[in-house]
Amino acid sequence: MEGVRAMTGQLRADAKRNRDQILAAARELLVNQGVGVPMEEIARHAGVGVGTLYRRFPDRVALLRALSVHTVEHMTELARSALRTEPDAWSALSHFVRECVALRLGALRSIVDPQLHTALHQSDEVRSARKELLRIVEQMIITAQADGSMRTDVGVVDVAMLVSLHLKRPFDVPGTMPEELDARLTQLMLDGLRPASASPLPGKPIALADVDWHGDR
Amino acid sequence: MEGVRAMTGQLRADAKRNRDQILAAARELLVNQGVGVPMEEIARHAGVGVGTLYRRFPDRVALLRALSVHTVEHMTELARSALRTEPDAWSALSHFVRECVALRLGALRSIVDPQLHTALHQSDEVRSARKELLRIVEQMIITAQADGSMRTDVGVVDVAMLVSLHLKRPFDVPGTMPEELDARLTQLMLDGLRPASASPLPGKPIALADVDWHGDR
Amino acid sequence: MEGVRAMTGQLRADAKRNRDQILAAARELLVNQGVGVPMEEIARHAGVGVGTLYRRFPDRVALLRALSVHTVEHMTELARSALRTEPDAWSALSHFVRECVALRLGALRSIVDPQLHTALHQSDEVRSARKELLRIVEQMIITAQADGSMRTDVGVVDVAMLVSLHLKRPFDVPGTMPEELDARLTQLMLDGLRPASASPLPGKPIALADVDWHGDR
Amino acid sequence: MEGVRAMTGQLRADAKRNRDQILAAARELLVNQGVGVPMEEIARHAGVGVGTLYRRFPDRVALLRALSVHTVEHMTELARSALRTEPDAWSALSHFVRECVALRLGALRSIVDPQLHTALHQSDEVRSARKELLRIVEQMIITAQADGSMRTDVGVVDVAMLVSLHLKRPFDVPGTMPEELDARLTQLMLDGLRPASASPLPGKPIALADVDWHGDR
C-alpha cells in the first residue's frame, strides 16, 4: 500500500493538503512580491512550518519547478477546453491566450535571474509538460493558418515566446493603470498574428521541431 | 567655483569618469545577471571600491534610479534621431522601437520586486525623463495615425506598455533560440499596431494625459 | 508477565530485532560517517521509522550510551575468550588488543564534543560495564607483569587510555595507506609495554583504584 | 603597493590583527569544544563580527585549513629547533614529540567527519606544509636509526601516524585524570620505537616516498 502510494505520487491526506496549500501560497506571493519571497513567508502563508515546506520541496528551485509544472498543466487544460468550446481554431487560440493573461498564469515569467531560470528548466517534468502544451497550441496554429485566419509565417515557438511576454504580472503602482490595459495589450498582440497585418519577418517560422529547448512555459 | 560646479551638476573629470564606469558596469551586470548583483561586484567591475560607489550613489535604489534616467535619456535621443532620419512617423516609431530592443535597453524591466519597482519610480527625475520621452513618442503616434499608417484606437501609454514588454532581456538557455527571435517578435508587435489589423479593443486609447504615473520607462 | 518481561529486560522478539538493527546501523554509520549522522538516516538504515528509533532510545545520547555499553560488553567477551584461549597473560592481552583494533571497536572514540562525551559517561550502566572490562584487563596485566613479560611501571588505566587512542577509526583518504598500517601501529604500541623497552615514566602507575572516572570505554 | 601587499600576503595592520585573533580564537575553541563550534562563537571570541570572519576565511573549511597550516608550521619550527638544541637525533625526535603533545598541537586531530577531513587535505598549502615537516622528521629518524638509537623497521609515515594518535586532546571529565597521564602515554609510545623492544611488524617501513598523501599532521 505504501509502495503504491509512493509510485502514484499519493500522499497522506494531510500531507497532500499541505502540499497544495504551499503551492497556492507560493503562487500568490510570487505573483505579488516577485521570486524573492522568503521561504519562511511562503510557509507562514501556507500555515505550515519551514520544515514542512522543505520536506515537500527540497529547495527553492524544486518549489518553483513544481509550481511551473502545475501552471503549465493548468494552461494545457485551458487549451484543451478552448478547443472543445470555441467554434474555430483562431477563436480557441485567442480565447486561450486571454484566459491565461486574465488568470495571471505567468507568475514565473518574473524569473529574471539567469541561474535560477536555467535551473528551473533543467527538469524533465517541466520540459515534458511544456512540450505537451506546445503540441496542442501547435495544432491550433496549424489549423488556424489552414483556414486563413492566421498569418502563416509564424510557428508555435514564435507564438509561445510572444505570449509569454504578456504573462508577466506588471508591477505598476496599483491603481494608476486602467483595468482594461492587459486586455488591450493582449488584443494588440493577437491582431499582430492575423494575416491582414502580415509584413515580412526576418528568419523563418520556428516550430516545435526547430528548437531543443522548447519555448518558455 | 565649487558652488557653480555643484549647481550645474558638473563633476571633476575623474569623478565623472567614475560615475560613468559605475553606471556602465551596473548596466552590463544587470543585463547579464539580473537585479540581484551585489553592489561589491558592480564596484569591482567598474574598477572602483565600494566606498566610491556609495559616495556617488547613496544606496542601491539611487543607483538604479540613475541608471533608469540614463536609459530613458538614451531612448529619448534615439527617438529624436529617428524622427530626423526617417521619412515618416511610422518608420520613425518602428525604427526607434527596433533599436531599443536591439540595444537591450530594458535592463530594468528585470525589476520584479514591487517594492523596488515602486521606489524606483518615486523619483521626479525618473518621472520627468520618462514624460519627456513619452511626449516625443506621442507625437510620432499622432502623426502616424493622422497619415493613416497606424491604428487610431491606441494611445502612447498603450504603446509604451506594449513596447516595454519586449525590452526585457530574455534569459533563455543560450544558443537554443534563433538570433532573429527578438526581431521577429518585435515585428509581430509592430504589425499589431497597423490599421489593417485593427479589431475592437476594450476601453479607450490611453494617452499621456490619462494617467498619473506615466507608463513604464 | 509483562511485568517480569520489563524487569528482566526482555522484549518481544520483533522489538528486540528492531533494537539490534538500530544499534548495528548506528554503529556502522558512526564508523563510516562520524558522529554527525542524522537520526533519520540511522533509522532508515535500520529499516525502521524515526518514531520507532525514538521509542527504543529516548534521545541521541541514549542511543550512543546503549551503543557504548554494547561495545564494551563485546570487548569484555573478547577479553574473557582471549584469557581462555591464549597460553599466557601477555598473549591474551595483545591478542585482545589486536582484535579490538581490527574490529574497529572504537567508533565512539570519534566523539569529540565534550558535552556529548561527558553526557555519555554520566551513566551508571556505561560506567559499570567499563569497570567490569577493566577488572579483567587488570588481571591480565598483573599476571603478565608477574611473569616478567610486561613492564611494571604501568597500570590498567595507563594501558586503557593508551589502547583507546588506537581505537579511533582513522579517516584517511581511502586507499592511500597500506592495509597493515593499523596492525603496525598497534604492534609498536604493544612493544612499548614490554620490559625491555622500559624507560622511566613520570608519575606512578595508574590502577583502577586510582581514578574516580575509570579510563575511557 | 597594494599589489605587493596582495602578493606577499600582507594585510592592513588591523586586518592582520583580526586574522590572528580569529585563528587564535578558533584554535582555542576547537581544542575545548570540538570542530562543531559555531562560526559565530568563534567570531565573538575573537572580538569581531561574523562578516569579518567570513571575509577572511570564505567558509569553515578554509578556516580549518588555515589553522592546519599554521599548526604544521609551528611544528616544523619546533622540529628544527629541537635538531639544533638536542645532542642527538633521538633526543631531538623525542623532545619534539613531547613538546607537540604538551602544547596540544593536535586540535585538528579531532576531525572525525570524513567529508571534512578529506576537504581539509585537498589543499596544496596543507599538503606542502606537511611534506616539509615530514622531511625534517624523516631526517631525524634516519639519523637515529643509523646511530642505533631507534628501531629500523619503521618509516616516517609510521611514526607520523603514531604520533598523531597522541595529539588529539583527550576530552576527559576534567580533573579525573592525573596531570602526567599525557606524558606517560607519550613515553610509552616512544619506548615502542626503541630497538630493544622491536618485535616483528607486518608489512614494510612506510617512508615519505611510499605514500601519495603523506601521513596526517
Next chain:
DNA sequence: GATGAATGAGCCTTCATTCAT
C-alpha cells in the same frame, strides 16, 4: 506499536551599508 509528517530552533552564509585608514 509503527510510521513518517510537522515543527522550529539553530547554524551557515551573504550582502547592503558604514566607517577607519
Next chain:
DNA sequence: CATGAATGAAGGCTCATTCAT
C-alpha cells in the same frame, strides 16, 4: 577622496524531537 575592512540583519537549510494517523 578612495579604499576596502567591519558589521549585523536576514534568509537558506538541516535535523532533533514531537505527535497525528
